[in-house]
Amino acid sequence: MKVLAVYGSGRKEGNSSTLLRRAVQGARDAGHQVLEYEVYDMRFGGCTGCRKCKEGGEKVCVLQDDLRPYFEELYQADAVLVSAPNHTGQPCGPMITYLNRHYCLLDTDWNVKVKPGIKVAGFFSQGQLDEACYQQTYRGFMADYQRRNMELIDILVHSGPTPAGERPDLMQRAYELGKGL
Numbered sequence: 001m002k003v004l005a006v007y008g009s010g011r012k013e014g015n016s017s018t019l020l021r022r023a024v025q026g027a028r029d030a031g032h033q034v035l036e037y038e039v040y041d042m043r044f045g046g047c048t049g050c051r052k053c054k055e056g057g058e059k060v061c062v063l064q065d066d067l068r069p070y071f072e073e074l075y076q077a078d079a080v081l082v083s084a085p086n087h088t089g090q091p092c093g094p095m096i097t098y099l100n101r102h103y104c105l106l107d108t109d110w111n112v113k114v115k116p117g118i119k120v121a122g123f124f125s126q127g128q129l130d131e132a133c134y135q136q137t138y139r140g141f142m143a144d145y146q147r148r149n150m151e152l153i154d155i156l157v158h159s160g161p162t163p164a165g166e167r168p169d170l171m172q173r174a175y176e177l178g179k180g181l
C-alpha cells in the first residue's frame with residue numbers, strides 16, 4: 001500500500017506531527033510504503049481558479065510548485081494521512097491552502113479523477129482542553145476528501161497542554177491506525 005503523510009505544522013516536533021509520525025511508524029511496521037511531506041518546508045500558492053484541471057483536461061494542477069509531485073503521487077496512493085494544528089479555530093492557513101488545491105481532482109462535471117476508496121485520516125491538535133470544541137471544524141475539513149470519494153478512517157484530536165508524546169492513549173491509537181491501514 002502506498003501512503004502519503006502530510007505534516008501540517010511548523011513545529012516539526014509538535015503535537016500533530018508527533019501523532020502523525022507515530023501513525024507513519026505503524027504503517028511502515030505493517031510493510032506499507034510511506035511518502036512524507038512537510039507543508040511548512042514546501043512553497044506553494046492557493047488555487048487560482050484557472051480551471052485548466054477541468055476545461056483544459058489537465059490531470060493535476062498546472063501550478064508548477066511544490067504540491068505538484070504530491071498530486072502526481074495521489075493517483076497511485078491508497079491512503080492519505082494529514083495533520084494540522086488548530087490556528088484561530090480551524091486547521092492552520094497552509095493546510096487550508098493545501099486542501100483548496102484538491103479542486104484539481106474534479107472534472108467539469110464534478111466527477112472525481114482519482115480512484116475511489118483512498119483511505120484518509122486526520123490528526124489535529126488544539127490548545128483548548130475541550131476535545132469536542134472544534135470537532136465540527138475537523139469533520140468539515142476531512143469531508144472535502146470524502147467528497148472526492150475517499151474513505152474517512154478516523155480523526156484524532158490532541159487537546160490541552162500535555163504534549164501528544166506524553167499521551168500514551170493517543171499515541172497508541174495513532175500507531176494502530178497506521179498499522180491497520
Ligand SMILES: Cc1cc2nc3c(=O)[nH]c(=O)nc-3n(C[C@H](O)[C@H](O)[C@H](O)COP(=O)(O)O)c2cc1C
Nearest residue numbers: 009011014015016085086087088089125126127128
Ligand atoms: C496562531 C495560533 C493560533 C491558535 N489558535 C488556537 C485556537 O483558536 N484554539 C485552540 O484551541 N488552540 C489554538 N492554538 C493553540 C494550538 O492549536 C496548540 O498549541 C497546538 O497544540 C499546536 O499544534 P502543533 O504542536 O501540532 O503545532 C493556536 C496556536 C497558534 C500558534
